[in-house]
Amino acid sequence: MQMDFSYKVTWLHKINPSLKFIIIIILFIHLLMIHNINFIINYMLGMTILYLFFTGHPWKRLLIISIPFILIFLTSSTSMIFFGKGEITWIKWGLVHITEESFFRGLHLGFRGIIFATLGIIFALTTRPVYLFYSLMQQLKLKPKYAYSFMAAVRLIPIMIEETQTLHYALKVRGVQNHKGFVGFYKKLKSYSIPMLSQSIRKAYRIAIAMEAKRFSDTVNRTYYYQLGFSKFDMIFMFYFVIMILVSYYAAINHPYFSILDVRDNG
Numbered sequence: 650m651q652m653d654f655s656y657k658v659t660w661l662h663k664i665n666p667s668l669k670f671i672i673i674i675i676l677f678i679h680l681l682m683i684h685n686i687n688f689i690i691n692y693m694l695g696m697t698i699l700y701l702f703f704t705g706h707p708w709k710r711l712l713i714i715s716i717p718f719i720l721i722f723l724t725s726s727t728s729m730i731f732f733g734k735g736e737i738t739w740i741k742w743g744l745v746h747i748t749e750e751s752f753f754r755g756l757h758l759g760f761r762g763i764i765f766a767t768l769g770i771i772f773a774l775t776t777r778p779v780y781l782f783y784s785l786m787q788q789l790k791l792k793p794k795y796a797y798s799f800m801a802a803v804r805l806i807p808i809m810i811e812e813t814q815t816l817h818y819a820l821k822v823r824g825v826q827n828h829k830g831f832v833g834f835y836k837k838l839k840s841y842s843i844p845m846l847s848q849s850i851r852k853a854y855r856i857a858i859a860m861e862a863k864r865f866s867d868t869v870n871r872t873y874y875y876q877l878g879f880s881k882f883d884m885i886f887m888f889y890f891v892i893m894i895l896v897s898y899y900a901a902i903n904h905p906y907f908s909i910l911d912v913r914d915n916g
């Protein structure tokens with residue numbers, strides 16, 4: 650049974666993958682410098698709009714993917730809220746000590762985690778790995794032997810999964826017993842690892858010989874099946890984040906949700 654992973658192509662899919670990757674890395678660094686919880690909330694709303702309306706995936710799939718985001722928020726924020734430090738105590742019960750400062754720091758940490766996760770999943774949902782590696786070769790001058798090696802490795806993942814299933818069925822047909830405990834785990838690991846390792850070595854050797862024969866190490870006058878460049882969608886992508894950050898900052902200063910402006914205060 651094959652899974653249906655169809656989606657609608659949007660303008661996010663048409664952005665140059667290298668540019669998208671660089672901008673997201675810059676946003677990651679920028680997020681580490683934000684300590685205003687009002688700013689971070691507006692930032693998160695801007696990322697949520699991009700995630701829900703412009704990734705091109707069905708709502709049901711996006712909601713399922715969002716479940717780990719909620720877990721990230723809960724685990725990262727509650728640890729800071731329940732065991733943080735501060736001067737204004739709200740609740741104190743045993744080891745649990747909730748203060749006003751720890752509450753806002755926990756929320757800030759949780760929202761930051763959601764934004765990190767959202768940016769990553771936006772990149773993953775709107776970027777084809779093949780286009781990414783071709784863009785890295787053409788725009789960032791990554792050596793073809795490295796890019797094509799990564800692409801070959803990605804292509805080998807489903808093959809390895811299929812071979813693992815085949816090996817599992819073969820062991821089951823031969824009547825191999827699954828013992829419990831550490832001994833059983835060791836025997837099972839040995840039964841799977843040795844055949845998989847030998848097959849992986851053979852495949853890697855054949856791929857290396859094929860790449861060498863086709864001169865993948867030669868970067869001079871190389872042509873590409875996919876020619877990737879820049880377009881108006883790259884400008885839209887950059888302008889979106891510039892406008893979103895400016896609007897988020899303006900709203901955080903002039904229309905804040907909370908009076909606290911820096912979660913590092915009163916540390």
